Amino acid sequence: MPTPNPTIAVSAPGKVLLAGGYLVLDREFTGTVFGLSARINIVAQGIHTSEGVHLTEIVVESPQFLEAQWRYGYHLAEEGGGIKVTQLQVGSRINKNPFVETTLNFALTYIARAGKFRPTHSVKSARLTILADNDYYSHDGSSGSGSGNASTPSSSSSSATPPATPSRFAHFPTTLGNAHKTGLGSSAALVTSLSAALLTHYLPTSVFDLGSAAGKRVLHNLAQAAHCAAQGKVGSGFDVAAAVYGSCHYRRFSPAILSTLPEAGAPGFAAQLERVVEGTAPGAEWDTEVVKEAVRLPAGVAMRMCDVDCGSESVGMAKGVLAWRAKEPEKAREIWNALQARNERLEEVLREGRTDEIREAIHAVRELVREMGVRSGVPIEPESQTELLDALETVEGVYGGVVPGAGGYDAAAILVKDDDATVKRIEEFLVKWSKEKSSKVKLMGVKGELEGARHEKLEVYQGWV
Ligand SMILES: Nc1ncnc2c1ncn2[C@@H]1O[C@H](COP(=O)(O)OP(=O)(O)O)[C@@H](O)[C@H]1O
Numbered sequence: 001m002p003t004p005n006p007t008i009a010v011s012a013p014g015k016v017l018l019a020g021g022y023l024v025l026d027r028e029f030t031g032t033v034f035g036l037s038a039r040i041n042i043v044a045q046g047i048h049t050s051e052g053v054h055l056t057e058i059v060v061e062s063p064q065f066l067e068a069q070w071r072y073g074y075h076l077a078e079e080g081g082g083i084k085v086t087q088l089q090v091g092s093r094i095n096k097n098p099f100v101e102t103t104l105n106f107a108l109t110y111i112a113r114a115g116k117f118r119p120t121h122s123v124k125s126a127r128l129t130i131l132a133d134n135d136y137y138s139h140d141g142s143s144g145s146g147s148g149n150a151s152t153p154s155s156s157s158s159s160a161t162p163p164a165t166p167s168r169f170a171h172f173p174t175t176l177g178n179a180h181k182t183g184l185g186s187s188a189a190l191v192t193s194l195s196a197a198l199l200t201h202y203l204p205t206s207v208f209d210l211g212s213a214a215g216k217r218v219l220h221n222l223a224q225a226a227h228c229a230a231q232g233k234v235g236s237g238f239d240v241a242a243a244v245y246g247s248c249h250y251r252r253f254s255p256a257i258l259s260t261l262p263e264a265g266a267p268g269f270a271a272q273l274e275r276v277v278e279g280t281a282p283g284a285e286w287d288t289e290v291v292k293e294a295v296r297l298p299a300g301v302a303m304r305m306c307d308v309d310c311g312s313e314s315v316g317m318a319k320g321v322l323a324w325r326a327k328e329p330e331k332a333r334e335i336w337n338a339l340q341a342r343n344e345r346l347e348e349v350l351r352e353g354r355t356d357e358i359r360e361a362i363h364a365v366r367e368l369v370r371e372m373g374v375r376s377g378v379p380i381e382p383e384s385q386t387e388l389l390d391a392l393e394t395v396e397g398v399y400g401g402v403v404p405g406a407g408g409y410d411a412a413a414i415l416v417k418d419d420d421a422t423v424k425r426i427e428e429f430l431v432k433w434s435k436e437k438s439s440k441v442k443l444m445g446v447k448g449e450l451e452g453a454r455h456e457k458l459e460v461y462q463g464w465v
């Protein structure tokens with residue numbers, strides 16, 4: 001009887017781009033990336049079948065949500081196309097999850113190559129359970145911190161039994177498609193943690209070790225490739241870098257690295273994926289730069305996020321900024337060079353613990369971000385956000401804040417004194433502010449955190465798997 005693959009748990013953090021929005025799309029510039037305490041957790045376990053039953057199936061489920069189970073059969077695609085999954089129907093209809101499906105195609109194909117598996121049979125059936133920390137989503141129009149959003153387990157139609165006591169993982173009485181995302185990078189954290197879970201479950205530690213530098217590199221390259229394929233575009237990849245490495249100074253990879261890769265299941269996909277992931281494909285060596293030591297917070301300072309109840313579309317925003325850059329290349333270069341220097345200065349002030357310089361360093365960054373916004377006609381730091389950030393600075397214990405990532409109306413990242421009294425003052429201020437401005441601004445529970453993808457203890461997920 002072959003030994004079953006072990007039951008394991010891993011997690012990967014969400015992201016926030018504190019500085020370097022837009023610039024980080026270009027390899028000439030960099031981004032200041034923070035990992036977050038909100039994680040996507042995955043438990044991977046074998047599926048036990050009675051003797052003689054040949055079942056080959058991968059089941060992925062998100063028991064926090066309604067109708068969130070995806071079942072797949074799999075086969076070896078012809079002409080070296082790798083392992084390709086086919087979704088099986090659950091109930092009356094097929095409910096697609098392109099991020100899960102693409103990750104399975106990529107990760108299982110790589111695992112079969114790297115583990116030198118014989119044809120499909122050696123990939124055994126498995127069940128993967130996804131548990132997302134509550135701050136990734138809000139519902140009932142509210143964005144909560146901690147487990148405030150938890151509803152009773154009885155509203156579940158899922159097969160798993162949630163624990164009876166309020167837990168770290170809320171039960172959202174909605175489908176994933178209807179859940180309101182808070183913008184913490186759920187898809188990148190999901191693709192990364194699902195890849196890490198599959199690699200750890202199927203491969204011996206001698207081939208893949210999440211705790212090693214080589215393991216992190218393989219995970220990063222695989223997750224970037226799968227995430228780009230699933231979202232149908234190549235972004236800067238800072239969100240996947242945050243999920244793998246946690247907080248870091250990030251320079252993107254050359255997009256050409258992924259252009260050599262056939263579609264999952266197409267002839268030659270398996271061999272080329274292995275080369276791309278291992279960085280041995282000629283002309284496709286990875287040039288990502290991740291400097292973890294560069295990004296730190298001063299002792300006693302925390303990075304917190306505010307959720308502003310109002311969505312903005314960052315894809316259209318990036319198009320607008322890049323169109324301006326193409327139209328006014330000289331001015332854009334001048335602003336981006338200056339902004340890069342100011343972003344690096346902010347990073348340095350934080351790293352070196354110069355707390356009394358944080359506010360001024362943030363003001364310098366925001367000034368040029370606003371200029372880029374005005375010139376491109378894109379609301380990167382719109383007036384309502386300028387007002388909010390300026391007003392937050394009047395709260396004792398708040399050093400300053402920015403519109404993170406692409407900017408827009410929906411979030412603020414703030415640097416604050418890391419104590420309960422400051423949190424209380426901010427919460428009180430935001431209640432008053434929301435009333436006065438007829439908007440909904442909330443302090444989320446999530447904090448900046450340094451660590452990236454990691455192993456977790458199975459006990460944490462008791463009652464869910
Ligand atoms: N908890 C989860 N379980 C399963 N899939 C998830 C989960 N969270 C996110 N996803 C996947 O990620 C997609 C959201 O990705 P996207 O719209 O890019 O948002 P984000 O900006 O949060 O990354 C979902 O449609 C789903 O496919």
Ligand SMILES: C[C@@](O)(CCOP(=O)(O)OP(=O)(O)O)CC(=O)O
Nearest residue numbers: 021022235236237314318405406407
């Ligand atoms: C414009 C960007 O540089 C930053 C966007 O950061 P956000 O955190 O706003 O991203 P989304 O999660 O995709 O909404 C694009 C990029 O780097 O890919």
